[in-house]
Amino acid sequence: AVVSTQSTGDTFEIIYLYKTPLAEFQWTNLVFYHVYLIFYTSTREGGFWWSLEKNEECLLLQVSRDIDDVKDKREGVLRVSPKNSWYWEPQYIKRDSCWVKFEDLYRFLILDQDLSNVRYNFATENCKGFAKIIFDKTANNKRWHYVI
Numbered sequence: 001a002v003v004s005t006q007s008t009g010d011t012f013e014i015i016y017l018y019k020t021p022l023a024e025f026q027w028t029n030l031v032f033y034h035v036y037l038i039f040y041t042s043t044r045e046g047g048f049w050w051s052l053e054k055n056e057e058c059l060l061l062q063v064s065r066d067i068d069d070v071k072d073k074r075e076g077v078l079r080v081s082p083k084n085s086w087y088w089e090p091q092y093i094k095r096d097s098c099w100v101k102f103e104d105l106y107r108f109l110i111l112d113q114d115l116s117n118v119r120y121n122f123a124t125e126n127c128k129g130f131a132k133i134i135f136d137k138t139a140n141n142k143r144w145h146y147v148i
Contacts, residue, residue, distance in 0.1 A: 010048065010102050012039040015139055017093035017131060018071060020079045031147050035093065035131045038070055039138075041102075054130035059109070096139035108137060 016038040021029045036053035051062045051070035062070045071090050072079055080088045113133070128146050135144045 010041040010043060012041050012050070012098050012100050012102065012105070012138065014040040014095060015098045015135060016040075016095045017135055017144060018090045019093055020090050021088055024081055024083075029088075029091070035127050035146075037131055037134055038067070039098070040067075052134065054127045059130075094135070094142060094144055096135075096142040098138040098140055100138045105134075105138065109134075 017035060018038060019029060019033040019035045022032050022034055026032065034053075034055075036051055039050040039052070041048050041050070046065060049064055049067040049070045051060070051074075053060050053074075060074065062073075062075070064070050079090055132144050132146065135142075
């Protein structure tokens with residue numbers, strides 16, 4: 001979805017962490033999984049759900065009025081294939097309140113931390129490290145600790 005200039009002034013109110021398996025035939029996601037962030041913001045026009053994640057190719061930002069569009073899908077495609085949905089679905093990890101504006105998050109990501117330069121390393125510069133930086137920066141009360 002295209003982010004309008006009006007949306008850049010929106011304040012995120014809630015932040016969530018979710019995870020999905022890394023591979024289609026993965027039987028456990030205790031240690032190895034893909035993690036992404038979901039934010040909620042309310043405006044005069046109604047609520048919006050945003051997802052933000054790091055993968056091997058880019059930082060991906062999605063926005064929709066329907067949480068399932070960003071929680072269950074990546075670029076319009078289901079995060080978990082239908083043949084594995086009997087076993088997997090995006091799993092909730094943690095949530096907290098947050099009061100960060102979109103423009104401040106953008107400034108932090110792109111200007112302050114240069115997280116737009118997506119260096120990806122399975123062990124050291126991955127989606128978990130990225131999600132931890134963002135969650136810890138924006139969550140009001142909680143921090144996220146994960147197993148490497």
